[in-house]
Amino acid sequence: xxxxxxxxxxxxxxxxxxxxxxxxxxxxxxxxxxxxxxxxxxxxxxxxxxxxxxxxxxxxxxxxxxxxxxxxxxxxxxxxxxxxxxxxxxxxxxxxxxxxxxxxxxxxxxxxxxxxxxxxxxxxxxxxxxxxxxxxxxxxxxxxxxxxxxxxxxxxxxxxxxxxxxxxxxxxxxxxxxxxxxxxxxxxxxxxxxxxxxxxxxxxxxxxxxxxxxxxxxxxxxxxxxxxxxxxxxxxxxxxxxxxxxxxxxxxxxxxxxxxxxxxxxxxxxxxxxxxxxxxxxxxxxxxxxxxxxxxxxxxxxxxxxxxxxxxxxxxxxxxxxxxxxxxxxxxxxxxxxxxxxxxxxxxxxxxxxxxxxxxxxxxxxxxxxxxxxxxxxxxxxxxxxxxxxxxxxxxxxxxxxxxxxxxxxxxxxxxxxxxxxxxxxxxxxxxxxxxxxxxxxxxxxxxxxxxxxxxxxxxxxxxxxxxxxxxxxxxxxxxxxxxxxx
Ligand SMILES: [Cu+2]
Numbered sequence: 001x002x003x004x005x006x007x008x009x010x011x012x013x014x015x016x017x018x019x020x021x022x023x024x025x026x027x028x029x030x031x032x033x034x035x036x037x038x039x040x041x042x043x044x045x046x047x048x049x050x051x052x053x054x055x056x057x058x059x060x061x062x063x064x065x066x067x068x069x070x071x072x073x074x075x076x077x078x079x080x081x082x083x084x085x086x087x088x089x090x091x092x093x094x095x096x097x098x099x100x101x102x103x104x105x106x107x108x109x110x111x112x113x114x115x116x117x118x119x120x121x122x123x124x125x126x127x128x129x130x131x132x133x134x135x136x137x138x139x140x141x142x143x144x145x146x147x148x149x150x151x152x153x154x155x156x157x158x159x160x161x162x163x164x165x166x167x168x169x170x171x172x173x174x175x176x177x178x179x180x181x182x183x184x185x186x187x188x189x190x191x192x193x194x195x196x197x198x199x200x201x202x203x204x205x206x207x208x209x210x211x212x213x214x215x216x217x218x219x220x221x222x223x224x225x226x227x228x229x230x231x232x233x234x235x236x237x238x239x240x241x242x243x244x245x246x247x248x249x250x251x252x253x254x255x256x257x258x259x260x261x262x263x264x265x266x267x268x269x270x271x272x273x274x275x276x277x278x279x280x281x282x283x284x285x286x287x288x289x290x291x292x293x294x295x296x297x298x299x300x301x302x303x304x305x306x307x308x309x310x311x312x313x314x315x316x317x318x319x320x321x322x323x324x325x326x327x328x329x330x331x332x333x334x335x336x337x338x339x340x341x342x343x344x345x346x347x348x349x350x351x352x353x354x355x356x357x358x359x360x361x362x363x364x365x366x367x368x369x370x371x372x373x374x375x376x377x378x379x380x381x382x383x384x385x386x387x388x389x390x391x392x393x394x395x396x397x398x399x400x401x402x403x404x405x406x407x408x409x410x411x412x413x414x415x416x417x418x419x420x421x422x423x424x425x426x427x428x429x430x431x432x433x434x435x436x437x438x439x440x441x442x443x444x445x446x447x448x449x450x451x452x453x454x455x456x457x458x459x460x461x462x463x464x465x466x467x468x469x470x471x472x473x474x475x476x477x478x479x480x481x482x483x484x485x486x487x
């Protein structure tokens with residue numbers, strides 16, 4: 001990433017269907033403390049595994065996964081993404097048309113990667129990220145989000161080709177320096193703070209990437225990647241680590257375990273730290289969800305090998321088939337040295353001051369959204385995505401209850417842009433322990449249940465945003481709708 005020197009080059013950008021981008025912005029005024037970045041989307045030769053030939057992927061700045069951004073709360077960032085993707089691509093996976101969504105990000109509608117705000121080969125678009133919490137609330141400070149392509153109808157294939165990366169945040173509590181004294185949390189930092197994006201991909205007999213654009217149910221691979229590498233290893237020290245685990249797969253749901261039976265200490269779900277750490281033996285991770293965990297290798301012996309394992313089997317886009325044993329190892333930790341460990345994991349991480357107790361009495365509006373199959377594609381409340389339809393007009397500052405329902409036994413990881421929500425219930429029952437923090441993506445349907453109720457409140461930014469299934473084959477086949485926030 002390099003800073004750029006020139007001002008924005010505004011201009012219309014054509015969408016896939018030849019229309020003009022919905023949100024067009026000209027040169028803009030930004031605060032003087034704004035940090036600037038320039039990222040080129042371009043082809044890159046990538047090695048998934050020493051035994052496979054190099055594959056040409058598309059990467060942000062030619063990096064797989066993309067460069068990791070680190071935002072400081074209070075310091076805005078302006079990122080110019082330049083589309084240097086080839087108009088005539090010999091591989092045939094992906095379309096050189098982009099819209100970039102910072103998933104979990106709190107940003108204005110024109111900077112949200114609205115799916116019709118696309119830019120094409122030879123064009124660029126600037127995204128302004130305010131990097132401050134929604135309504136100034138400490139509980140809305142973010143830790144781990146990610147950015148990925150979100151162009152209308154082609155998100156799945158473009159993400160599959162490589163267009164995804166981490167976007168991390170630091171703030172007064174989560175300073176990303178374990179040596180900082182309280183109130184800084186002192187979570188493991190530096191080389192002991194590692195993002196892990198898990199993906200599945202399919203290869204042909206010659207070792208080249210395969211994608212089926214006609215699989216609208218959810219594309220699954222048979223090889224498992226962590227940070228772009230098939231089943232890699234990581235040498236670790238005998239101390240605590242922070243792992244930010246992201247499901248970057250198109251359609252696969254994972255349930256992660258450690259091979260030695262050691263539990264995970266979960267500290268965050270999706271974009272936000274939890275109020276308190278939670279110890280779990282395993283956790284489910286559906287597409288786009290994040291869970292951050294602390295793993296402590298201090299009781300391991302030098303030479304120990306511990307695997308991060310997926311035990312949830314899935315054969316099609318409908319739903320996971322169930323737990324198997326021993327499952328598939330995704331990542332091997334090799335305990336190989338000692339290291340000092342000044343890091344801490346406090347009992348209180350990110351306090352919630354405005355939760356269901358405070359907000360439920362204020363609810364006046366409830367909405368229901370049914371996620372179903374229709375004509376081989378996907379609808380919400382019976383409708384395919386239509387940019388001219390507004391499905392909800394929530395008023396800023398007014399909490400609402402939204403009910404997500406799934407029909408036909410399919411699972412849909414439902415993602416709402418702009419704000420996090422609280423999961424109130426699953427089929428009327430209290431949500432599992434890892435869904436009691438703040439979330440912006442929640443798995444609905446299949447064996448998990450039929451109905452999820454959430455409590456959501458939008459506080460800032462007027463305009464149109466989307467919500468959709470994050471099985472991105474479903475999303476591309478129109479399982480997306482939009483809300484428009486009102487004063
Ligand atoms: Cu879906």
